[in-house]
Amino acid sequence: MPLYQVKQQKVNQIKPSSFKNERELQKLFEANLEALLGVRFVASEFTTGDRQRGRIDSLGVDQDGTPVIVEYKKTGKENVINQGLFYLDWLVDHKGDFTLVAQEALGKDIELDWSSPRLILVAESFTEYDKYAVNRIGANIQLWTYRRYGDDFLFLESIFATTSQKASKKEKAAEAETISEKVEEEIIYTLDDHLKGKSEDVKNLFDALKERIFALNADDDILEKPNKIYISYKHGKNFCEVHPQSKDVKIWLDISYSDLDDPKKFGRDVSNVGHHGTGEVETKLGNLSELDDVMNLIEQSYMQTL
Numbered sequence: 001m002p003l004y005q006v007k008q009q010k011v012n013q014i015k016p017s018s019f020k021n022e023r024e025l026q027k028l029f030e031a032n033l034e035a036l037l038g039v040r041f042v043a044s045e046f047t048t049g050d051r052q053r054g055r056i057d058s059l060g061v062d063q064d065g066t067p068v069i070v071e072y073k074k075t076g077k078e079n080v081i082n083q084g085l086f087y088l089d090w091l092v093d094h095k096g097d098f099t100l101v102a103q104e105a106l107g108k109d110i111e112l113d114w115s116s117p118r119l120i121l122v123a124e125s126f127t128e129y130d131k132y133a134v135n136r137i138g139a140n141i142q143l144w145t146y147r148r149y150g151d152d153f154l155f156l157e158s159i160f161a162t163t164s165q166k167a168s169k170k171e172k173a174a175e176a177e178t179i180s181e182k183v184e185e186e187i188i189y190t191l192d193d194h195l196k197g198k199s200e201d202v203k204n205l206f207d208a209l210k211e212r213i214f215a216l217n218a219d220d221d222i223l224e225k226p227n228k229i230y231i232s233y234k235h236g237k238n239f240c241e242v243h244p245q246s247k248d249v250k251i252w253l254d255i256s257y258s259d260l261d262d263p264k265k266f267g268r269d270v271s272n273v274g275h276h277g278t279g280e281v282e283t284k285l286g287n288l289s290e291l292d293d294v295m296n297l298i299e300q301s302y303m304q305t306l
Contacts, residue, residue: 001147001155003016003149003153003155014149014150014153015149015150016147016148016149017148017149017150017151018074018124018148019074019148021074022072022073022074025072025074025122025146026044026057026058026072028154029058029070029072029122030044030058033058033060033070036156037060037062037068037070037120037144037236037237038062038063038234038236038237038238039060039061039062039063039068039070039120039237040060040061040062040105040106041058041060041105042058042059042060042061042098042101042102042105042106043056043058043059043101043105044057044058044059045057046059046101048087048090048094049094054083054086054087054090056069056071056087056090057069057070057071057072058070058071058072059098059101059102061102061106061110061112062118062237063232063234063237063238063254063278064113064225064227064232064238064278065110065111065112065113065227066112066113066115066116066117066118066140066225067091067098067102067112067114067117067118068117068118068119068120069084069087069088069091069117069118069119069120070120070121070122071083071084071087071119071120071121071122072122072123073121073122073123073124074123074124075123075124075125080121080123081121081130081133081134081141084119084121084141085119085137085139087119088117088119088139088141091117092114092117095112095114098112099112113227113228115187115188115189116140116188116225117140118140118141118142119139119140119141119142120141120142120144121141121142121143121144122144122145122146123143123144123145123146124145124146124147125145126143126145126159126160130143131143131159131160134160134162135160135162137162138162139162140162141160141161141162142158142160142161142162142236143158143159143160143161144156144157144158144159144236145157145159156236158221158235158236159221160221161221161223187228189226189227189228190226191224191226191231193226194226194230194231194243194244195244198244198246199246199247201247202244202245202246202247202248202249203244204288205244205248205249205285205286205287205288206242206244206249208288208291209242209249209251209285209291209294209295210224210242212291212295212298213233213240213295213298216298216299216302217235217302221235222234222235223235229243229276230242230243230252230276230277231243232277232278234305235302235305235306236305237254237305238254238278238279239253239254239255239279239298239301239302239304239305240252240253240254240277240279240298240301240302241254241276241277241278241279243276243277247286248284248285248286249284249285250282250283250284251277251282251283251284251285251294251298252270252275252276252277252278252279252280252281252282252283253267253279253280253281253282253283253297253298253300253301254278254279254280254301254304255279255280255281255300255301255304256271256280256281257269257271257280257281259300259304260281260297260300261296261300262297264293266283266284266290266293266294266297267281267282267283267297268281268282268283269281270282279301281297281301283297
């Protein structure tokens with residue numbers, strides 16, 4: 001994809017460049033992991049021990065408390081998928097080791113969600129065979145491609161994600177089992193858990209909202225992840241969290257209040273107020289007549305993930 005710089009109505013093409021080596025790529029990502037992937041950095045070059053010898057590029061925890069492995073490859077020709085799966089298997093088999101290093105990096109009060117650990121693979125390109133392989137595997141794997149332009153520009157794109165949480169409770173449980181039988185003691189939250197006991201009006205509001213959220217992206221790579229308190233929607237990283245209540249649907253947006261265009265004042269700044277979602281702006285959907293206005297705010301948050 002060509003990149004152009006516009007100055008005084010004239011365009012100048014920025015030539016593609018590359019990283020000197022894989023380590024340079026890794027260091028850039030680790031220094032900006034939360035901004036790029038929505039993942040808090042935990043450790044670099046983490047050794048997996050003598051029995052399962054290996055060295056994981058980056059360990060992290062995402063916005064919803066899910067443990068994350070990130071592996072980098074300068075090109076897409078290397079066998080990064082099998083290597084990543086080996087490390088993912090190690091991760092679910094060594095929860096205690098990960099928990100200790102996460103607590104050391106992020107604090108003792110860090111809460112981890114082991115229901116579906118994530119593997120993020122970053123490379124310049126992936127083949128259609130790679131996409132097919134990760135789709136068949138069924139684990140929580142995401143493929144990201146990058147392109148560097150000059151010294152100052154980096155293009156990053158999520159091209160595939162295997163966990164569209166539109167699956168049924170039975171399908172999700174089966175997916176978790178393919179990662180490791182050891183996640184059976186973990187609670188796997190579902191949409192049914194969040195909608196249980198809610199009125200038909202609230203269920204209809206949620207269904208309409210969910211349909212519009214998925215319609216933001218025609219490539220079907222928006223992920224839906226039910227958590228304990230809320231349902232997160234992410235495109236690479238969270239852009240909104242949804243919490244069905246008794247009479248309405250509460251929503252948190254992952255955008256700064258100062259960046260929000262909100263002429264009708266639907267949003268509220270909760271950056272300095274205790275709240276459940278990862279976003280700093282709170283809004284509510286109380287009836288379908290408000291849906292367009294609420295989606296206008298959600299779309300602004302979503303656009304920041306592109």
